[in-house]
Amino acid sequence: MAETQFDTSQVMVDFNQMKSFAEHPLILERGKGVRVWDAFGKEYIDGLSGVFTVNYGHGVDEIVDVAAEQGRKLAFSAPTMSTNPPALKLADLLTSLLPEQFTTVKFASGGSEANEFAIKMARQYHAQTGSPRKYKVISRYESYHGSTGFAGAASAQPDWKSKYEPYPEGFIHVSPRSVDAIEEAIVGENPDTVAAVICEPIMLSAGVRIPDPDYFPRLREICDRYNVLLIHDEIITGFGRTGKLWGSETVGAWPDILSCGKGISGGYAPLAAIIVTEKVASAFWGEAADGIQFFSGHTFGGNPVSCAVGEAAVRFLLDNDLVAKSNAVGDYLAAQLGELKSQFDVVDEVRGVGMMRGLAFNQPIGRPMYIACRENGLLTRPAPDWIGIAPPLVTTTEEADEIVEIVAKSLGEVTA
Ligand SMILES: Cc1ncc(COP(=O)(O)O)c(C=O)c1O
Known part of the structure; x- marks a missing residue:
């Protein structure tokens, strides 16, 4: 099909300049396993799992069939007055896959919504448990928690947020490098005013940074000491991405509120959730006259098709032992990428864990590398001096070799 048959100028693609996108559009038409094909027939390895979402690969019949079956049975149930069997299941x-203190789930349609819920719930929790002055939220520079109001306010990617400032008051940012910065902020702000800390277990947007081993255990202690709720944004790190089922396991601490999305449905339906502990949930349990319920929701939250797909996707992950398998392939992929250091001086280090990797350079070649990889049939994530590589958890070692070959070829072209 000729490229001119598609006009992308009517569509705003996230974060992209429409004009430059229209000049060199990526229009994906179909996928199978780790591969996708664009509308012009070009094949790519989906080296970023869509965007850390297609954890189980494309075209998985077991998941697609469930969507069709549930759609025929009941495609929608109003979340304002009902729930449905797929949501309950x-x-x-989800709660069976977490320690027993996690008892309660609130469904959303995307990660930003889930983090919005998490922040609102933390504030309302304190209002209903005797600390009504606690409203501030502490997060870290370089983080990304979503595009909506509170989630955007908690995020701190300068280019992405400055267009929409001022954000609401009460969002405090600290350096991601040391956990002491979080304690200093809690104390400096007055602990009586701090409701929550929100952190990704492993910060993707900061360049796939692995925290020091004591960072999260200490953060857990700090939050407990000052009666501050800990929110883990596991939108990326959940569902096996970091080589364990949850990023919280990888970093050695559990939150009070865990928000998850992306891999929860593997991309087969819009779905996200917060999973909260009994301690948090119990603050919202009472008589109707008490008016202490959670006053926030979205039309597609807990949608029966999305939830049926979510259950099928998570079962696919578990039944195929993809957490352990992907961890082994992720280590292999990282080792092979690490070999490129001896061939290309520009390669600095391979970061990350499991199937969440970053290839860092000592020069600002992230964008040219992204373009070269794309030309050579591999989709990645660009940043100024690194690219993200996070293929589906079903990737084989042979497919990992193909990824490394394309990265090596692209490095050769970019550094020539
Ligand atoms: C860590 C993190 N949190 C939240 C979000 C927002 O999720 P969504 O794009 O589904 O709203 C993202 C999206 O990439 C993310 O990476």
């Missing part, structure tokens, strides 16, 4: 499955 998925809530049961």
